[in-house]
Amino acid sequence: MSLFKRKDSLPIPPVDSEKYTTVCQYCSAGCGYNVYVWPENRSGTARSNAFKVDLTKQAQLMSGFSYTETMHNVITRKNGKKYNLAIIPAKESRINKGDYSIRGGTNAMTAYTPTGITKSRLKDPLLRKNNGFVPISWDAAVEIIATLTKSSIDKYGADSIAMKFYDHGSSGLGFEDNWGAGKLFLSGIKTQYLSIHNRPAYNSEVWGSRERGMHELNYDVDDARLADTVVLWGANAYEGATVFYTEHIMPNLRGSSVEEKQKEFEAGEPAEAGNIIIIDPRKNATITVSQDINAEKVLHIRPNLGTDWILANAIARVAWENKWYDNDFLQKRTDLKTFEEYKTKSLQLSKSLTALLAEAENITGVPVKQIEQAAEWMAKPKAGNFKRRTLTLYEKGIIWNMKNYDQVAAIAQLNVLTHNVGRVGTGCGRLGGHQEGYVRPPAPTPGSIYAGGPPKNVDKYITGGGGKIYWVGATDPYLSTPNSQFFKKTIHNRATNLLGYLEQGGIPADPKAYAAKVLEAFEKTNGLFVIVQDIYMTHTAQDAMLILPAAGWGEAVDTSVNCHSRLLRIYDKFMDAPGIALPDWKILALVGNKLKALYAAEGNKEMAERFSGMDWKTDAEVFLAGSHEFGDNKVAEADEAKLSAECYKGVTHEILRKLGNEGIQTPVRQDPATGKLIGTKRRYKYSFASKDGLFKWYGTDAWTGYPAEVSKYINNPTYPYWFTTGRSQHVWQTMYHDKLIPEKYLSLPLPYLEVHPEDAVKLNLKSGDMAEVFNEEGSCLALVYVSDATKPGLVFGIMYHAKGSMNNVISSYTDPKTTIPWLKGTKVGVKKYNGTPDEAIKTVSLLPNNNFTM
Amino acid sequence: MTDISRRDFIQVTSASAALLLSGLDNTVIAAPAKGYPMKKIGNIKNLVENEPFAFTYPDDQSPCLLLKLPNEAIGGVGPKKNVVSFSTLCTHMGCPVSYSQGRLVCKCHYSMFDVSRNGQSYQGLASQWIAQITLRFDAVTGNIYAEGVEGLIYGRIGNLKLR
Incomplete structure (x- = not known):
């Protein structure tokens, strides 16, 4: 009866099971996991086991210990023997506290087995x-x-x-x-x-922030619970960095972090449940979950595609006009010479506020009232004249927007103008996609068009x-x-x-x-x-x-940092790679x-x-060799901004193995007096990452419309729909593992398209139909979900899926300043398609994934 | 090897298709798994569409619900194959789920399970589909019995292993 084989009991690891710590192989959240390996023919007991949990009782809800069907597998080691493998969320990790996502919950299922779902792994050259x-x-x-x-x-x-x-x-x-x-x-x-995995060139996706002196990973998970306002800008946190949302943003909205705020804030400073501003053309699940928690605390802004930097500048202008900034901070910590350019081009002080806001509303489609409300929630001092604390996180909605450089720069500058970086409950940077782990010799192109580029x-x-x-x-x-x-x-x-x-x-x-x-x-x-x-x-x-x-995750020793705390941990090897994979x-x-x-x-x-210097014998040796690239990190706390964001010099695999789920936050310093390794919780409290330590302003471009690659479709009746893309909660990237996992491919059998109910009527489409999406670049087929997540005139598709890519219709335009593509915007035609390319259409759920109402 | 890879993929999809066909065919009644009790839950005459009926199964620590849906559902019994039953412990972290609009919703982390589609977790954090109770329908009396569980009930090492 079940669509795939289910389990109704799980093996128990004996007390002496091998135990390793690791971090989820997927998103930027980087949830901690514990790994248990034990011979297939051995078992612990319900009372005595490696989990140290009494398994004779029904577990209480939210106990922090979860061991589900998807968290177990049987692997075969090089010695030919079979072992049980359990990979469960770590309760002791301050990142996830035992929580896990639909992606991480299947980590064990992705382990290579010679006869199981992953048997198609590559084994030989x-x-x-x-x-x-x-x-x-x-x-x-x-x-x-x-x-x-x-x-x-x-x-x-x-x-x-x-x-x-x-x-x-x-x-x-x-x-x-x-x-x-x-x-x-x-x-x-x-x-x-050279090009980086997801883009046509070798570049930072956020030179617009880095060239200001601000690396994009400058905050801590705690800041999401401590902020007065969290801003998610083109960043679908609930579906993309799920546990970061549920463990750190959600408690803030619910008001359950108020006590923590009272401890961390200044004496007498107001502390209450947080606000959230979500800037996204779609009403996706991050918005509707937030609204379900507390609708009054949610501001959803839906700009026209490609216009976000105009919006950011308009919000900044409102803050400027109301003097919602700290003049002392601006004077001492930012570069006043370049500030003039910012005032002229970005704040456009020569224009009246009314004229600027009217123009911004016209370009972005965002009502002036919302612009003003956003400025209030981000920057207006609280009662008692305490500075508001705002954490602003952006991701691919900004990075893969038109004009990458200006988009990122505008948001970074808005947050520095309002001193929302370097303080408890603040920060401005990326939500992240993957975790990070970059150490390389210098790249041939050091920066954007303003710094030796573009690449x-x-x-x-x-x-x-x-x-x-x-x-x-x-x-x-x-x-x-x-x-x-x-x-x-x-x-x-x-x-x-x-x-x-x-x-x-x-x-x-x-x-x-x-x-x-x-x-x-x-x-x-x-x-x-x-x-x-x-x-x-x-x-x-x-x-x-x-x-x-x-070799994949768990088949070699790896180290990475997550995005929301730069938390460096070891991802230990717990099994062998298939065949002769390396x-x-x-x-x-x-x-x-x-x-x-x-x-x-x-x-x-x-x-x-x-080609010398590559004769490493072990993973640990490579890690050590890379560390020398970071230079001297014997610096005082006040000089942390001089360090590379991912600096781990002095750390070894052995140290990380001892630290386990605790890890250490990069940049790691070696205390000048004691030599002790010290992590960095939050960045830029004292200075920024520029030569003189001052934040460097930049005057953004004015609005000049869309690039030729997209403007050719405007006013062309063959391509009436704006098209944007994103990710799904269920799957990771190209579904390289997920296409093999029944729980995943049955729930997401094909690339899909969200169509607004009004457009669905015009197109004669209903949920479960197939549609062809096309323009002069190419075409793709997609399963239709009729959903109010999109606006009339806007359709949304999953970027790509194991069974096809919707990037077929995306243009080759890149920002001339950075060579970063605009992957999230173009225009298309949509047509009903008569065909059933996959049997799973008959069993897939067609319920709207943004409706949580009862 | 390209061919092998492609073939593997086809095998996976056709296997799921085969399962799906048997899933929709109610003449195939799954044999009860070993050790599960047969428990009478109610009678089809007393079920009201979209109004869940609460019970426990396979023991009193495992809350479940019985539902009559407007349309045929995977694993559904009764003349319209529209009566289904599920555990109401969210497979993510064990919070109670509630029924509304064709799905079970967990308000702890907003996981949602489609009750007409085998309890698939189509949104949220739950990586495991929710456990579906195997039902038996007696066409003569209209009685509905629970006779097994497909999938692990949250918070236990085995569905029948509490002591």
């Missing part, structure tokens, strides 16, 4: 031959890559190698793998054609015929990159041309001869040699020549060391030297 892929040894794979890379560099230059790799933590990655990738691509190969657009380079080798690590650009249909078609053609040449006269079996023939193909065709390094076969891998199997850093080191040997053999010392 695979080389494309005439009729598919054949397994080869690491020696052969490394020989091919190193020979090709060296020949390409020597003949065409380093820029003939293009790459697309992660720069983040979690997902089985972290500081170790980032240092490995950095050493190979940035120190060794030195190509300019090269790798998508345009390779779709335009540039490059010979394209190495993709732990990402699936056929789904995730903007204008993905065009991207996929072009790369497919180039890969096919290369394969076609190789097949003439047969593909050589010997790695050296194989590499020689690929080089011939480079001369004779526009062929692209695609390498994919991942844990599963990906959409992009369908066109790879070589696939490299990587950690990313090890794969990259094998290639680096081979390149070093090849250059040394021909006496090219300079090139050999570029």
Whole structure:
């Protein structure tokens, strides 16, 4: 009767089970988890077990101990023996306190099992031959890559190698793998054609804040419970960083953190349940959950797509006009020279307030009253003239907006103008997507157009015929990159041309001869040699020549920081990787060391030297090697702003293992007097991260309409709908694990489209129908949910799904200042589609996911 | 290997389709799992559409509800295959769920479960679908019996393992 096999009891770990601590492999929240491993044939008892919980009794609600069907698995280790695996949320973690999300709750199900749902994990390096892929040894794979890379560099230059790799933590990655990738691509190969997993170039997504002297991760989870007002700007916290919302924002709205506020606030300062301002074109679940808790405390603002910086500047102008700022702070902590530019261009002081607000309302579609209310909630001093405490978090709604740089800068500046950073209950930065774990040698492009940039657009380079080798690590650009249909078609053609040449006269079996023939193909065709390094076969891998199997989460020792506290913890290894899969850093080191040997053999010392320093033996050694990149961290507390946000110098895997779920917050300092390692709870209390420690202002651009790539659709009746994208609560990224988990793929069987009821009538659509979404960029099919989350005239789609990408219709526009794409806005046509591409449509829930009313 | 990967995916989806077909076919009555008691819950004549009836199963510490829905539901019994039953402990952290508008809602963290779709958690934090009570319908008397549980009831190591 059940749609999939269910369990009605679970194995019990004996007291002497192996125990590890880890952090969830998914979102920016970084919930702590405890891992238990014990032989399959052994069992603890209900009274005596490794959980130290009395399992003879029915558990009380919200006890903080949860062990559900999805938290157990049976794994097979390299010794061939089977072990039980339980991965349960850590009650002792101050991040999640035993709470967990629909994503993290299935961590155990993602573990590799030879016969279970994850059996399709990549196990061997695979080389494309005439009729598919054949397994080869690491020696052969490394020989091919190193020979090709060296020949390409020597003949065409380093820029003939293009790459697309992660720069983040979690997902089985972290500081170790980032240092490995950095050493190979940035120190060794030195190509300019680097791109980061989710975007066409190698850049920060928030140079608009960093170039002001403010790193985006500057707050602590506590600040979400302590703020008078939380602002979520293009940041769907309940569905994207779920436990951060439920454990830290929700208690604030409910008023259950008032006592904490009274302890932390100044004497006599008012402390009450928090307000929340949510700026999002959709009425998504973050808004409706917040409203269900306390509607009077929720302000939902729905700007027109692409207009948020105009809104931020208008709110700032209201605050300025009312003198809701601390003049002493502005004078002492910010750069008064650049402040003039901000006043002129962003605050537009030459215009009357009335004129400015009328203009802002006209552009953004946000009523003046809401702009004024937002300013009040963010900046108006509380009774007794105490400064209000506002925590503002933005994410992809801002980052992947039109004009990335100005959007981010405007929000950062609004918060500094109102002194909402560096104080208890304040902060301004990213909600985050992944966790972080960046340590690399310096990037070729240090900053935006104002700081040595912009960086090269790798998508345009390779779709335009540039490059010979394209190495993709732990990402699936056929789904995730903007204008993905065009991207996929072009790369497919180039890969096919290369394969076609190789097949003439047969593909050589010997790695050296194989590499020689690929080089011939480079001369004779526009062929692209695609390498994919991942844990599963990906959409992009369908066109790879070589696939490299990587170790995943729990199969190597990783370290990362979460986004809401920069909390550095160890993600310990508790199981073996499938087949001969290796950690990313090890794969990259094998290639680096081979390149070093090849250059040394021909006496090219300079090139050999570029590939040196990759002869690590263990994860711990890579972590240590990366730490030297951070420079001297023996600084006083007041100098924390001088440290890189993720600085962990002095920390080792051993130390982190002892700290377990407690972790330590980066930047880590070494106390100048005692040498003791000290974490940083909250940033920029004393100074900002600029040379002179002052916040650097910037005058944003005026509104000039939409870029050509999108404005071509405006007033075109074929494309009447604005289109924006986002994520779903259920699944992580491309669903690389989730597409295998019945609880997930049955609930989210296809890419989906939300259509407003009014538009649904016009389009003759109902929930459960299929629709085609199209424009001149491409098209995609989606399952329809009729939902009041969108506005009339606006449709919303999940960005991408294991079964297709809605980025097919997204343009190739990027912000000229940063090369960050506008992934969340274009115009489309929508048409009913008659077909049932998946049986699961018959069993999927079609209930609206933003309606919590009883 | 590309082919293998594609085939695996198809296998997974067709397996779910096969399950789904048997799920919708009420002539296939799942055999009760071992050890579950058979318990009479009520009679179809006394059920009012959308008005949940509370009971406990398989023991008095496990609150459940019985529901007559407007339409056919996965696992539904009765002439219209629209009578279903679920545990009312949220599978996320054990808070009580309440029925409204076709779903069970937990107000602790806002997980929601679709009662006509096998208790799937279509929104919220619960990674486990809520436990569905297997029902038996006696067409002669109209009596409805609980005879098993599909899925783990929150807060226990086994549905039948409390002491």
